[in-house]
Amino acid sequence: MARNDGTPSASGDARWWTPAGQRLKTRWARCIDPAAPLSEYPRPQLARARWASLNGTWNYAITKRDALYPGTADGKILVPFPAESSLSGVMRRVGPESSLWYQRTFAIPEDWEGNGQRIMLNFGAVDWEATVFVNDHELGTHRGGFTPFAFDVTDHLAHDRDNSLAVRVRDPTNTGLIARGKQSLKPGGIFYTAVTGIWQPAWIEPVPEPRIDRLVIRPDIDTDTVSVRVLIARASGPVTGPTRNATVHVDVLDGKAIVSSATPDDATRDIVLPVPRARRWSPASPFLYGLRVRLGNEGDASDDVHSYFGMRKIELRPASTGGTRENQAPRILLNGEPVFQLGVLDQGYWPDGLFTAPADEALAFDIEAARSMGFNMLRKHAKVEPDRWYYHCDRLGMLVWQDMPSLLSFKHYGLEILHALVKKEYRVKGALLDATGTIDLRQAFLDELDHVVMALENHPSIVAWVPFNEGWGEECFDVRAVVDRLRNLDPTRLVDNASGWYDKGVGDVRDVHAYPGPGMADIETGRAAVNGEFGGLGFNVPGHTWHPRGGWGYRVMKSKSALESRYKALVEKLETLKQQGLVASVYTQLSDVEAEVNGLLTYDREVFKIDAPVLANLHRKCLD
Structure with a gap:
């Protein structure tokens, strides 16, 4: 549990905890406080002063x-590390045939009760x-492994x-057609260990x-304004009309100084505030404005949240x-200026925490490492990160192309999907239902896509959405x-x-993959040319690999x-x-991941395989 300001305190006896197994670890694993893992406020885009972390020791059982x-219980588990990870203290496979149960107790601070206060989990x-239960009462069920819920x-x-x-928790992983990214129950090659359960903060x-x-x-940098829509909710559901006896007050902040304010008559409409002489957000100058929003309820407690934003604009300029030739080709503009986006593929896996970084400092380390190598963009590949990862990209100035975690299951739909891959225009039609016949898996993917966008849309670092990768589920x-x-x-x-394989002629870019590459498609008039993956040069660093005998890359280097x-x-x-019109590229990849050794960093993040200053110098011409 934690006190009112979120400061963690023990959620049970933490002396039981030690990382499970003897596989590769990061330096941050040694610094974990099991009474307060990942204790930073989890949601910087909608921050409240009073909160209590539920990270820490829970009971668990696999049934x-x-x-x-x-x-x-079967034992103790350290939340928020998934059950299959070393840092959970469990490191057990769950699988689609089982349920993973979590249980703990919590108390509500006395000053949280009364005065119309509600408690959100x-x-x-x-x-x-x-499926979540409080005091044996079933609250509801949430499906989708990459989106927040309450x-x-x-x-x-x-x-x-x-x-x-x-x-x-139940998780079909790759036995069902769900958004799972690179997870596999039989990891190997480009697919990695499956994760189950709570893997982000509670x-x-x-x-x-x-x-x-x-x-x-x-x-809006063209008018030096910012539009803020405040969505209001009650216990009974969203508020869609004017709120009686309630007002919204919005402040735009430059540090502690108020830049502009507004108190509209109708809190449910978009509020437009001026941002005089607005400072632009960019990788070179990632300036963030603060935002404070207060909801005043006559006679009751008021809500007070803090957020932030960056004044930036991303757009496509046609041919x-x-x-x-470079200037004639369609270009991607950032704040009205062409910027070559030199990216690196980021899988977001950790040897000790799998989906979950061992520390907030570790999340920031990957971004800072990429910047030190001279990259200005990360393609977040087949995974959605915790909100704090995007916060670090926002404050450090890293552009992000955000993948939707892919879905693909040869087991259930093998022949149809194989046909789809061979016949490029063929599409699997009709209902796609889960094993029970009750869940429309196509609609579940679209719903999760919607929720990913809604959860991340305020982050200035994100400049592109990538719904499909290499035909996986496309x-x-x-x-x-x-x-x-x-x-x-x-x-x-x-x-x-x-990104890669089967382009449907729509969207803003034509994205090809080329290994080792790089490569590009022919220039089009209305879409920019992108090399979404290339490289994959492998290099084993003894003592820093997932497998003792090393791993593989698209081309393995000996020295x-x-x-x-x-x-x-x-x-x-x-x-x-680039001189021929390419506008963005993505090298595979930032770090090694399990059997893959084609990272510029080792999996434990200890070794830069090519010195960062050397890489930054090599990249300079691409960025000029």
């Missing part, structure tokens, strides 16, 4: 899929299906004793009735005439409709309809000098492609 919670992400627990709390909290917080539920922040959808869906949800960013020489040749070719 048959349909079994009830057992009378005794929040989860950053649970993979895949989570329950109002107020009406089910005990006031004279501690409260019992239980979570049942916390509780007091909120007034009504409360601020979400913010939609849209900066033009005149000038060099054949199950009308790709044009998915692109239109993304543009309707978020008209402020670019859409890459498919550091050979790696550096081959990488230099790739960059020289990249410079030529």
Whole structure:
């Protein structure tokens, strides 16, 4: 548990904890406080002063899929590390045939109760299906392993004793057609260890009735204004009309100084505030404005949240005439200026925590490492990170192309999907249902896509959405409709309809993969040319690999000098492609991951295989 300001205190006896297994660890594993792991406030884009972390020691049990919670636990688990990870203290496979149960108790601070306060229970992400119980009352079920969710627990709390909290998790992983990214029950090659359960922070917080539920922040550098939509909710659901006896007050902040303020008559409409002489956000100058939003309820407690935004604009400039071939090709503009986006593929896996970074410092380390190598963009590949990862990208100035975690299952739909891969225009039609026949898996993917966008849309670092990668699940959808869906949800960013393989001729870019590459498609008039993956040069560093005998890469180098020489040749070719109209590239990859040793960093993040200053110098011409 934690005190009112979120400062962690023990959630049980933490002396039991030690990382499970003897496999590769990061330096941060040695510094984990099991009483308070990942204790930073989890949601910087909608921050409240009072909150209590539920990270730490929980009881766990793995049962048959349909079994009830057992009378005794199998042991202790350290939340928020997934059950298969070393840092959970468990490191056990769960699998689709089982349920993973979590249980703990919590108390509500006395000053949180009364005065119309409600208590919200929040989860950053649970993979895949989570059913939540408080004091044996079932609150509901959330499906989707990459999106946040919350329950109002107020009406089910005990006031004279501690409260019992239980979570049942089921996860089909690659036995079902769900968004899973690179997870596999049989990891190897480009697929990695599956994760199950709570893998992002859990916390509780007091909120007034009504409360601020979400913010939609849209900066406009053309008018030096910012539009803020305040979505308000009650325990009974969202508020869609004017709120009686309630007002919203919004402040734009430069540090502690108020830049502009507004108190509109109708809190449910977009609020437009001036940002005089607005400072632009960019990788070179990632300036962030603060935002404070207060919801005043006459006679009751008021809600008070803090957020932030960056004044930036990303857009596609179609092909033009005149000038060099590079200038004639469609260009991606940041704040009205062409910027070559030199990216690196980031899988977001850790040897000790798998999906979950061992520390907030570790999240920031990867971004800072990429910057030190001279990259200005990360392609977050087949995974959605905790909100704090994007916060670090925002404050450090790292552009992000955000993948939707892919879905693909040869087991259930093998022949149809194989046909789809061979016949490029073939599409799997009709219903795609889960094993029970009750869940529409196509709609579940689209719903999760919507929720990913809504959860991340305020981060200035994110400049492009990538719904599909290399045909994985693409054949199950009308790709044009998915692109239109993304543009309707978020008209402020670019859409890459498919990174690699089967382009459907829609979206803002034509993205090809080339190994070792680099490569590009022919220049089009209305879409920019992107090399979404290339490279993959492998190099084993003894003592820093997942497997004792090393791993594989698309091309395995025998020495550091050979790696550096081959990488230099790739960059020289990249410079030529840039002159021919290429606007963005993504090298595979930032770090080794399990069997893959094609990272620029080792899996434990201890060794830069090519020195960062050398890489930064090689990249300089691409960025000029």
